[in-house]
Amino acid sequence: MIYPQKNKLITWFFHHYILRIVKSNFYAVKFNSLSADANRSVLLLANHFSWWDGFLMYYINQKLFKKRFHVMVIEETIQKVSFFKYLGAFSVSKNSRDILASLNYAATLLNDPDNLVLIFPQGKLYSNFADKINLEKGAGRIMQAAGDKCQTILAATFIETLQHKKPTASVNLKLLKANDAGRLQDIYQQHYNFSKLSQTQFVI
DSSP: OOOOOOOHHHHHHHHHHHHHHHHHOSSSSEEEEOOOOOTTTTEEEEEETTTTTHHHHHHHHIIIIOOOEEEEHHHHHHHHHHGGOOOOOOEEOOOOOHHHHHHHHHHHHHHTTTTTEEETTTTTTTOOOOOOOOOOOOHHHHHHHGGEEEEEEEEEEEEOOOOSSSSSEEEEEEEGGGGGGGGGGHHHHHHHHHHHHHHTTTTO
């Protein structure tokens, strides 16, 4: 397993780099506000459809949650893009015993109320036009291990160009109720469906 590494200079550089490329490559990044508890950590579950996904969630964390950012990334990706580990990335190896270490590490991070952990529970990239969202079991195990020390927030992101030269990213956020944790698959699918439907109701 590859753990995050601290380097203030590198982290500072890529922090400003990410904010700059998001601002320069998108017409807008839209997201709704939430009544999240500032005294609890955040487990952020997002759909995964593009190279931009992690950067967009990093941007939203800086604008909305303002917590220390961590993200679970496939180990091969961190090996190819090594600077990710300076931005809070830690690895997961699917179909390996190390996956338990990654899930436990994520839960440990969520013990700290100043932390945010982003995971893409689909496990791999899918089209932004996909209808069905299948979540792997890791997210539920992290939630169970972290308990009430964290709050789970669902993110459904869609990117469209419409009348602008640059695309707009629309991120719909939803706070998962504690008593809905056992219905994560169904609740996320409902949230995704609602968010996708909202994208078809633009009037230009």
